[in-house]
Amino acid sequence: MVSSGQLVDEVARLIAYPRNAVLYPYRVLRENGAVTKGGRGRSAANVTPRDAASLLIALAGASQIKDTFAAWQDYSGLCVQKAQGGFPKGDRKPEWTAPALPHLAALPAGHSFLDALTALIESAADGSLAALVGARDGREILGGGVSVDVHGPWPQAHIRVFCSDPQDSWAEALSYHEPIEDLTEWSKDMQSRGYGRLHEHRYFNEDIVFAIADLISS
Structure with a gap:
């Protein structure tokens, strides 16, 4: 039972933003x-x-707070374009038709970035993510983690789950963006909306994913 205020407080702490931001x-x-x-209070x-x-x-x-909802619109609905992964060590064959979570x-072929990030948080909440990147067969795995990347101004996002442990090295990734053939129309739209040509890249790792999952499941 977690309120929006608690979520705001935790996210502000995790990313070192002022609460109002x-x-x-x-x-x-x-x-x-x-x-x-x-509602508010007990009914929230x-x-x-x-x-x-x-x-x-x-x-x-969002590069600016005023662009919050526009950024959510630009990124949340991005459709998955490809999944990729590999097992460079060991005797397992590469299988990346679906992430190992x-x-x-369970997500459909045309799922969105929002769908995937939600599923990632759910995976952290039920322990399946920790089991994949944190420990296996009673042995702590070294170098496992998650990277969630957001690129702009052309909206792109990537979710990567990986492990660089010497005994168990692998990585799986999902990419989200509009079809490349739509780039020309997108460029015209971005110019009309006042977007510049400064490229931006923000990302967060498993620390935020696990902390948010722990809060919501508490």
Whole structure:
């Protein structure tokens, strides 16, 4: 039972933002129906993994606070374009038709970046992510982790789950962006909306994913 205020506090702590710099984007998302709406105090709605994913996407995608909802619109609906991975060591053959996490593997072929980040948080909450990148067969795995990357101004996102342990090295990744053939039209639209040509790249790792999952499942 976690409130939106608790989520805002935790995200602000994790990314070292002033509380209001996280609270305002969350309110904008709520006013536009992008996160759960509810009452106040005891009747306030409990936040969901999808709410947390929406907030993270809006914060990572917006270069300015005023662009929060526009960033959420640009990034949350990005469709998966490819999955890739490999097992450079060991006798396993590469299999990357679906990530090796139940929540991610259950997503449909045309799922969105928001769907995937939600599933990643759910995987952290139920322990399946930790089992994959943290420990196996009673042995702590070294070098396992998660990277969630957001690129701009052409909206792109990537989710990477990896392990660089000497005894168990592998990586799987999902990429999200509009079809390349749409780039010309996108460029015209971005110019009309006042976007510059400065390239931006923001990312966060498993620390944020696990911390948010722990909060929501507490």
